[in-house]
């Protein structure tokens with residue numbers, strides 16, 4: 361239903377009995393970050409790496425027999441959402457790579473912005489790629505280093521050549537590595553799991569496994585988890601956190617904490633601030649289920665307006681973004697969302713949503729509320745106007761597809777047919793996060809990195 365999608369989630373487990381079974385559970389907690397496919401690679405007691413991956417949801421890809429085959433106390437896992445036109449099976453992760461340095465497996469979340477120039481350089485050196493994935497490129501860079509440098513040196517050397525977003529888990533010679541780009545675009549957390557450890561894209565996966573949160577893997581850090589515990593290394597001395605604001609606004613699960621800030625709490629604060637900036641004359645507040653639920657609670661509480669279930673979501677309809685034609689997508693929205701007529705009839709409704717990307721979904725929501733008898737529909741967005749494409753691992757389509765890039769707020773309001781449309785200010789976004797730095801490039805166009813071939 362949403363027009364904006366996360367690419368991936370990663371997980372790594374070290375030193376736990378039946379690690380792959382735990383990964384199977386943990387990956388299901390990260391399923392919201394990608395539904396195209398998933399995989400687990402495990403290191404057996406004999407040191408060999410076994411891999412199973414496939415298209416579909418975690419619960420459907422792995423049978424009991426598959427997990428039995430993935431024996432061992434160390435594993436890494438991945439859930440994937442593809443960017444446009446790069447959705448082949450060959451891009452499913454983890455990747456297992458045989459190299460001069462030895463055999464290893466890796467899985468990755470994020471987009472590397474200087475990927476084209478590095479790929480071209482490696483191809484001139486004779487490297488052959490089996491996928492279009494950034495992760496395989498990272499793997500080639502790690503593997504091209506000579507074994508005598510050791511894995512830590514190899515990974516650091518590879519990470520230093522990359523610019524952009526990467527949260528990467530790597531498994532080599534019985535050690536689990538976790539590496540985060542120097543900006544810290546996407547979250548990666550470390551937890552204690554009995555005598556072992558777990559790293560995961562979100563703390564909700566740690567909670568699901570009963571792991572105790574230790575800390576975040578820092579931007580620019582490489583951690584190595586082995587028999588001696590956790591060792592920390594730096595691949596960059598850059599200081600300047602740029603966590604993706606959309607992780608807080610939309611992608612992450614509300615029960616996750618990102619760099620010390622609870623996602624539900626953040627969203628509730630945006631709702632409160634949205635009310636302070638834009639109080640509208642509403643009889644009821646409703647959310648677009650489910651990512652704007654927390655913001656709607658904040659807005660309703662701040663305005664002392666009843667929070668109502670004005671829209672419900674049908675959980676059992678296939679995701680509309682896999683339907684390529686816009687007309688099919690629009691039917692998909694109607695299949696997925698329904699207004700509750702008895703709630704909205706005759707009412708002035710404040711609809712809280714997290715973002716407007718193309719505008720077509722918002723237009724349908726306004727229309728369905730009007731058809732159900734709403735007297736007024738006010739659309740309130742718990743983030744600033746989305747006007748610039750993302751190059752760091754979020755699929756939003758091109759700039760031309762973003763209604764905010766070419767239309768004023770008044771024009772968008774007219775397009776979606778609302779009585780009023782209001783966005784949260786960037787200042788309020790920072791206030792809600794309680795932090796001074798975030799990546800907000802899709803609102804401001806101020807990208808934290810060079811854009812290389814994307815310019």
Ligand code: SF4
Nearest residue numbers: 604605750799801802
């Ligand atoms: S451009 Fe937007 S979606 Fe992409 S990382 Fe930055 S804040 Fe997140």
